[in-house]
Amino acid sequence: xxxxxxxWAATAPPSPEALEEYLRxxxxxxxxxxxxxxxxxxxxxxxxxxxxxxxxxxxxxxxxVVFTSGGTEADGLPLLALLRRPSPGSVVISSIEHxxxxxxxxxxxxxxxxxxxxxxxxxxRVAPGAVVDACGPDTVLAAVMAVNNETGAVxxxxxxxxxxxxxxxxxxxxxxxxxxxxxxxxxxFEPESLGADSAALSAHKIRGPRGVGALYLRTPIEPLAAGGxxxxxxxxxxxxxxxxxxxxxxxxxxxxxxxxxxxxxRVLSDRLLDHIRAIPDVRPVPECRxxxxxRYSPWILGLSLPGLAGETAVRILSDAGYDVSTGSACSxxxxxxxxxxxxxxxxxxxxxxxxxxxxxxxxESEIDGFAEALRDAYxxxxx
Amino acid sequence: MDTLYLIxxxxxxxxxxxxxxxxxRLRKDIERRLEGRARVDIRPGRFFLRVPEGLExxxxxxxSRVPGIVGYARALTCGKTMPEIGELALRVARxxxxxxxxxxxxxxxxxxxxxxxxxxxxxxxxxxxxxENVPGLSVDVKKxxxxxxxxxxxxxxxxxxxxxxxxxxxxxxxxxxxxxxxGGIDSPVAGYxxxxxxxxxxxxxxxxxxxxxxxxxxxxxxxxxIVARYAGNLVLHTLxxxxxxxxxxxxxxxxxxxxxxxxxxxxxxHLLAAEIGANSLVTGESLGQVASQTAENIRFSQARTDLPIxxxxxxxxxxxxxxxxxxxxxxxxxxxxxxxxxxxxxPEHPILRSRPDREGPIYESLGLDRLIEEAVRTRxxxxxxxxx
Numbered sequence: 023x024x025x026x027x028x029x030w031a032a033t034a035p036p037s038p039e040a041l042e043e044y045l046r047x048x049x050x051x052x053x054x055x056x057x058x059x060x061x062x063x064x065x066x067x068x069x070x071x072x073x074x075x076x077x078x079x080x081x082x083x084x085x086x087v088v089f090t091s092g093g094t095e096a097d098g099l100p101l102l103a104l105l106r107r108p109s110p111g112s113v114v115i116s117s118i119e120h121x122x123x124x125x126x127x128x129x130x131x132x133x134x135x136x137x138x139x140x141x142x143x144x145x146x147r148v149a150p151g152a153v154v155d156a157c158g159p160d161t162v163l164a165a166v167m168a169v170n171n172e173t174g175a176v177x178x179x180x181x182x183x184x185x186x187x188x189x190x191x192x193x194x195x196x197x198x199x200x201x202x203x204x205x206x207x208x209x210x211f212e213p214e215s216l217g218a219d220s221a222a223l224s225a226h227k228i229r230g231p232r233g234v235g236a237l238y239l240r241t242p243i244e245p246l247a248a249g250g251x252x253x254x255x256x257x258x259x260x261x262x263x264x265x266x267x268x269x270x271x272x273x274x275x276x277x278x279x280x281x282x283x284x285x286x287x288r289v290l291s292d293r294l295l296d297h298i299r300a301i302p303d304v305r306p307v308p309e310c311r312x313x314x315x316x317r318y319s320p321w322i323l324g325l326s327l328p329g330l331a332g333e334t335a336v337r338i339l340s341d342a343g344y345d346v347s348t349g350s351a352c353s354x355x356x357x358x359x360x361x362x363x364x365x366x367x368x369x370x371x372x373x374x375x376x377x378x379x380x381x382x383x384x385x386e387s388e389i390d391g392f393a394e395a396l397r398d399a400y401x402x403x404x405x
Numbered sequence: 406m407d408t409l410y411l412i413x414x415x416x417x418x419x420x421x422x423x424x425x426x427x428x429x430r431l432r433k434d435i436e437r438r439l440e441g442r443a444r445v446d447i448r449p450g451r452f453f454l455r456v457p458e459g460l461e462x463x464x465x466x467x468x469s470r471v472p473g474i475v476g477y478a479r480a481l482t483c484g485k486t487m488p489e490i491g492e493l494a495l496r497v498a499r500x501x502x503x504x505x506x507x508x509x510x511x512x513x514x515x516x517x518x519x520x521x522x523x524x525x526x527x528x529x530x531x532x533x534x535x536x537e538n539v540p541g542l543s544v545d546v547k548k549x550x551x552x553x554x555x556x557x558x559x560x561x562x563x564x565x566x567x568x569x570x571x572x573x574x575x576x577x578x579x580x581x582x583x584x585x586x587x588g589g590i591d592s593p594v595a596g597y598x599x600x601x602x603x604x605x606x607x608x609x610x611x612x613x614x615x616x617x618x619x620x621x622x623x624x625x626x627x628x629x630x631i632v633a634r635y636a637g638n639l640v641l642h643t644l645x646x647x648x649x650x651x652x653x654x655x656x657x658x659x660x661x662x663x664x665x666x667x668x669x670x671x672x673x674x675h676l677l678a679a680e681i682g683a684n685s686l687v688t689g690e691s692l693g694q695v696a697s698q699t700a701e702n703i704r705f706s707q708a709r710t711d712l713p714i715x716x717x718x719x720x721x722x723x724x725x726x727x728x729x730x731x732x733x734x735x736x737x738x739x740x741x742x743x744x745x746x747x748x749x750x751x752p753e754h755p756i757l758r759s760r761p762d763r764e765g766p767i768y769e770s771l772g773l774d775r776l777i778e779e780a781v782r783t784r785x786x787x788x789x790x791x792x793x
Binding site: 331333334337338341403405 | 614615616750
């Protein structure tokens with residue numbers, strides 16, 4: 023049985039170019055970039071070239087790119103850096119953040135920080151005004167993700183940044199962090215014009231290797247973890263050079279093809295939306311999502327199958343050769359559907375939700391086949 | 406050198422009629438669990454197990470789990486002369502002292518009436534010897550910290566602490582039972598308790614894949630492994646009940662779905678029992694614990710079989726069941742979070758007091774027999790070897 027992979031938001035199969043680059047870099051640069059000898063300096067040059075190229079893709083200076091071990095670490099760095107402050111303040115996050123931000127904020131909370139969580143509207147989008155309303159005089163950081171990993175809802179980041187500036191005029195500027203793991207290389211994402219202070223990126227969501235990511239960092243932070251002082255002291259530890267070079271290669275391809283891929287993804291996700299609307303009772307999450315709606319990433323589509331538990335649907339579809347998930351892979355074993363609940367999706371629908379996520383190699387016939395398998399599964403197994 | 410274990414079989418003295426059969430079952434069970442690498446000798450009221458070096462740990466685990474044993478002890482043996490017996494008694498006494506004890510007594514039993522000292526005289530003599538030779542020990546016949554046991558039979562046997570066995574009756578002496586095993590806390594404990602009453606067991610699991618996960622099945626398989634530690638080898642039958650569950654959902658009033666599912670399970674178990682030669686069913690039901698476990702609803706499912714259904718937990722508090730589950734090692738597996746029955750099938754307000762004249766005909770009208778027979782016929786069978 024051939025398998026169709028529709029869980030690209032969990033992880034994307036690495037591209038042949040990225041794998042090739044990884045292997046080449048691992049062979050070609052055996053030295054430690056911090057070493058003074060010739061091998062070290064060759065590695066250093068390769069590292070800085072990759073940084074410059076990635077910065078070019080982001081439209082920023084190379085000094086603003088910090089390589090990390092992945093998206094979670096890139097999210098954690100600016101949040102944990104707050105602990106270097108002399109006294110706790112407050113942070114504002116959206117209640118639909120990935121655990122990398124949501125759980126990290128909970129750790130701050132246990133250490134005396136106030137955390138305010140802002141619910142999105144029923145459309146899965148966080149209103150700029152609601153973020154501002156949650157901020158107080160002691161708020162030092164606000165974090166809202168760029169694209170939600172369960173619904174694909176694109177968050178109004180520029181508006182949130184503007185509203186924050188407006189609100190804090192005259193007072194202390196509030197740092198703005200965004201988890202852009204589901205955005206970078208998939209939808210237009212420009213941290214500079216957005217005015218984000220930091221943004222988390224991941225390689226393996228855009229066909230790079232796992233274990234590598236980056237933190238876009240416009241305004242400096244004091245990191246909590248210390249070590250050899252690599253990456254400007256922000257992220258110590260010997261650089262994952264081969265991973266970084268492969269990441270840059272994957273990012274370059276993703277940005278190069280972004281326009282065309284995104285158009286294709288839009289066509290495919292709209293097609294899938296049409297298919298599922300033809301199955302009685304099955305609906306998108308959020309329900310208001312329509313074909314062609316630019317407020318949602320074309321790569322991610324949330325669905326609810328009333329009367330068929332999401333977990334059960336995933337099993338049936340997997341047996342039929344289609345890999346989808348119940349939500350974020352990091353929490354798919356848990357019962358709670360935190361993100362959907364925050365949107366006000368009734369529990370009965372949230373329980374029956376699945377996430378379909380597409381990639382650049384997804385084809386029309388795969389989408390058609392999937393829709394048919396979904397229809398069969400639903401009609402046979404719904405209770 | 407071989408290690409010798411003295412075993413006190415349980416309740417066998419009650420069974421004068423078929424004592425030999427019971428003894429032979431217990432002997433074979435122990436030998437089988439030690440893969441034939443150790444031999445059991447049957448003596449009146451005592452078994453002796455001779456274990457080759459390296460197998461002691463396994464042997465002790467087997468002896469602490471096999472049904473039909475009240476207690477066992479590592480024993481020393483020698484000829485029937487006082488100097489030899491005295492030497493072994495001193496060895497056991499010194500071990501007791503080294504373990505930090507300071508009071509002891511000697512319990513002697515003279516089975517060989519030809520031995521010059523009687524039980525009392527033997528105990529007194531050895532007690533005196535120990536007092537003289539092991540400093541720091543004193544006698545306390547009422548509450549000693551440890552006891553030196555001496556038995557003079559065909560040879561003399563000396564041992565210290567008696568470790569507890571499971572008691573009960575040898576496996577298979579009560580025939581074979583079919584355990585309805587779910588992923589919950591109760592059914593493994595029920596299986597364990599009935600295994601101790603001499604039932605050998607096979608188990609049946611009603612699988613609702615894809616509504617339940619592969620992990621849920623693996624959990625049941627692991628629970629079967631725990632039960633098998635006590636029951637000995639066990640066969641796990643997995644019946645696909647998905648179609649039956651869906652048929653019930655389709656055709657039955659929603660409040661009856663659990664009741665009817667339970668009835669269908671008992672019916673399937675009844676058919677399976679006939680095929681595998683089981684004389685009884687075993688369930689983990691406890692009166693009033695959940696909606697399907699009212700007297701009325703138990704009657705309803707009971708009506709699907711004329712086999713006795715053993716429910717050893719019927720009068721047991723959940724807390725006590727949980728304690729037993731911890732003791733046998735099933736608890737940690739049972740509380741793993743995989744659903745064993747999809748919540749979408751469970752009615753919010755299930756019927757509590759079913760009546761045969763009211764719900765019986767509705768159940769019959771569903772015509773589940775064909776699906777149930779098919780589930781039994783297409784079952785998957787997995788031998789679950791006991792683990793040590």
